[in-house]
Amino acid sequence: xxxxxxxxxxxxxxxxxxxxxxxxxxxxxxxxxxxxxxxxxxxxxxxxxxxxxxxxxxxxxxxxxxxxxxxxxxxxxxxxxxxxxxxxxxxxxxxxxxxxxxxxxxxxxxxxxxxxxxxxxxxxxxxxxxxxxxxxxxxxxxxxxxxxxxxxxxxxxxxxxxxxxxxxxxxxxxxxxxxxxxxxxxxxxxxxxxxxxxxxxxxxxxx
Amino acid sequence: xxxxxxxxxxxxxxxxxxxxxxxxxxxxxxxxxxxxxxxxxxxxxxxxxxxxxxxxxxxxxxxxxxxxxxxxxxxxxxxxxxxxxxxxxxxxxxxxxxxxxxxxxxxxxxxxxxxxxxxxxxxxxxxxxxxxxxxxxxxxxxxxxxxxxxxxxxxxxxxxxxxxxxxxxxxxxxxxxxxxxxxxxxxxxxxxxxxxxxxxxxxxxxx
Numbered sequence: 001x002x003x004x005x006x007x008x009x010x011x012x013x014x015x016x017x018x019x020x021x022x023x024x025x026x027x028x029x030x031x032x033x034x035x036x037x038x039x040x041x042x043x044x045x046x047x048x049x050x051x052x053x054x055x056x057x058x059x060x061x062x063x064x065x066x067x068x069x070x071x072x073x074x075x076x077x078x079x080x081x082x083x084x085x086x087x088x089x090x091x092x093x094x095x096x097x098x099x100x101x102x103x104x105x106x107x108x109x110x111x112x113x114x115x116x117x118x119x120x121x122x123x124x125x126x127x128x129x130x131x132x133x134x135x136x137x138x139x140x141x142x143x144x145x146x147x148x149x150x151x152x153x154x155x156x157x158x159x160x161x162x163x164x165x166x167x168x169x170x171x172x173x174x175x176x177x178x179x180x181x182x183x184x185x186x187x188x189x190x191x192x193x194x195x196x197x198x199x200x201x202x203x204x205x206x207x
Numbered sequence: 208x209x210x211x212x213x214x215x216x217x218x219x220x221x222x223x224x225x226x227x228x229x230x231x232x233x234x235x236x237x238x239x240x241x242x243x244x245x246x247x248x249x250x251x252x253x254x255x256x257x258x259x260x261x262x263x264x265x266x267x268x269x270x271x272x273x274x275x276x277x278x279x280x281x282x283x284x285x286x287x288x289x290x291x292x293x294x295x296x297x298x299x300x301x302x303x304x305x306x307x308x309x310x311x312x313x314x315x316x317x318x319x320x321x322x323x324x325x326x327x328x329x330x331x332x333x334x335x336x337x338x339x340x341x342x343x344x345x346x347x348x349x350x351x352x353x354x355x356x357x358x359x360x361x362x363x364x365x366x367x368x369x370x371x372x373x374x375x376x377x378x379x380x381x382x383x384x385x386x387x388x389x390x391x392x393x394x395x396x397x398x399x400x401x402x403x404x405x406x407x408x409x410x411x412x413x414x
Contacts, residue, residue, distance in 0.1 A: 035331030037244050110330055115385065119326035122388050123317055124242030133389045164398040167386065168379060171399035175382030178322065179374065181329050182340045191371040192378035199406040 020058045020068075022048040028069045032110050036066060036120050066121065067131055073114040074135030078142060088146035090155070091201055094169075098193035101173070107180030107189045114139065115174045116181075140170050147200070160203035172196040227265045227275075229255040235276045235283075239317050243273060243327050273328070274338055280321040281342030285349060295353035297362065298408055301376075305400035308380070314387030314396045321346065322381045323388075347377050354407070367410035379403040 012020060026048035030039040041062070045055055059065035078086065082100050087093060101107070110116055118132045147162035156162075176189030219227060233255035237246040248269070252262055266272035285293065289307050294300060308314070317323055325339040354369035363369075383396030 033330075038331045116326070116330060118389060119323070119385055120330065122385070123240075123323060123327065124245045129389070129391075133391065136386060136389045161398075163394075164402060167383070167395040167398035168402035171379045171382030171386055171395060172375060172403075173378075173382065174385050175378030175380065176374070178326055178329070178381050178385075179343060179378055182325060182336070182343045184336075184340065187370075188374040188378060191368075191374035195371060195375035195403070195406055196379075199402055199409075202406075202409060 016058075019048075019050060019054055023050055023055060023058055023065070024068045024072045027065055028072055028113075031066075031069055031117060032113055036117070063125070063127060066125075067128060070114075070117060070121070070128060070131040070135060073117060074131070074138055077112070077114045077135070078138045083142060086142050086145075088142050089149040090146075091150075091197070091204070093146065094197055094200065098190075098197060102186050102190045102193065105186060107177045107186055108184065111177040111181050112174060115177060119178070136170070140166050143169050154205065156200070156203045157205055160200075165200055165203075168196050168199065169193075223265075226255075226257060226261055230257055230262060230265055230272070231275045231279050234272055235279055235320075238273075238276055238324060239320055243324070270332070270334060273332075274335060277321075277324060277328070277335060277338040277342060280324060281338070281345055284319070284321045284342070285345045290349060293349050293352075295349050296356040297353075298357075298404070298411070300353065301404055301407065305397075305404060309393050309397045309400065312393060314384045314393055315391065318384040318388050319381060322384060326385070343377070347373050350376050361412065363407070363410040364412055367407075372407050372410075375403050375406065376400075 023044060027039065027044045030043055030047065041052070041055060044065075045052065048055075059068065082104075083097060088097055106112070111119075114135050118135065121128045122132055143166040144162055147156065147160070147165050150156045151158065151160050151162060172192035172195070173189070176192035179188035179192075180186050230251060234246065234251045237250055237254065248259070248262060251272075252259065255262075266275065289311075290304060295304055313319070318326075321342050325342065328335045329339055350373040351369055354363065354367070354372050357363045358365065358367050358369060379399035379402070380396070383399035386395035386399075387393050
């Protein structure tokens with residue numbers, strides 16, 4: 001499938017790459033704040049400080065820009081410095097991850113940077129489906145890798161299913177983020193993550 | 208706060224009520240299928256079989272119609288016939304609920320009828336925030352009531368926290384529905400709900 005973004009010139013100069021990055025970053029911030037449908041070219045250009053023709057050269061359509069934002073947000077969540085070296089391979093690391101995100105109150109502000117965008121787009125724009133699937137998969141890899149390592153080291157019993165536990169943790173996070181935004185407090189996310197982690201902990205070997 | 212829908216005439220004739228119901232039902236179906244932003248008046252009118260003036264009389268703005276759809280979907284989820292008498296007050300009932308929704312594959316089609324709409328609207332339209340909060344709260348009441356009854360009957364130990372377990376179940380459901388849509392299969396929802404229910408079950412009294 002040839003997509004609009006794949007038709008852009010493969011080689012950008014350093015300046016071109018910087019301009020493109022500035023546009024995507026501005027678009028990501030605005031979309032996170034207001035949603036895709038309340039974000040338009042003019043607002044993005046004003047924040048990124050680029051002209052209409054620069055904007056069009058990099059992103060001929062809104063769809064191509066939104067796809068770039070999806071990819072950018074996916075990259076941000078898997079390289080989030082709050083998950084040091086992307087390692088979630090101990091109960092302590094998983095609990096720190098949960099507490100960090102509950103405390104950050106992103107849930108109240110605008111939810112998961114990637115998940116909230118995915119939820120807004122998934123139904124209306126089938127063309128974004130694969131970028132959404134890829135992003136969630138890359139993110140869930142962090143849990144899968146960590147839980148698998150824990151089982152291999154004997155920190156989880158053999159009957160623990162890292163893939164199933166990954167789905168529980170990921171769903172608790174995404175659902176909790178949505179419920180928090182609705183409720184206006186971080187109790188749903190906190191309860192959901194703590195419950196999911198207590199369940200993971202139930203697979204530690206009995207002394 | 209005076210909202211558009213509150214300004215509509217308080218008394219409708221039976222025919223007026225039927226027309227209004229037809230519009231809301233058609234809008235709900237289209238929005239579930241395509242999302243709010245890809246659903247317009249013309250499509251709704253065609254399906255509901257109403258004129259432009261009928262539409263405007265009942266719903267002067269798209270916002271007022273979307274609010275009515277939110278309320279309608281919230282009503283549907285708390286009166287869903289797949290939750291007989293709204294009772295989720297045993298592990299068997301909770302497991303049947305989970306299996307029913309996994310098997311229904313709504314997760315693949317368009318996610319939770321209420322939650323997917325909430326996720327699409329929550330950021331862009333602060334005016335819908337309270338309808339979204341109310342809907343989630345009414346839905347979670349089903350779990351809270353059931354889990355509280357189970358604890359009162361001694362089917363869950365005293366240290367089980369029905370409110371916290373409710374948040375885990377609700378988040379696992381909403382997050383699982385989103386992850387399923389992205390992945391194109393029902394494994395994430397199934398794993399998340401089964402994990403959450405196994406955790407609930409861990410609070411049953413030891414023999």
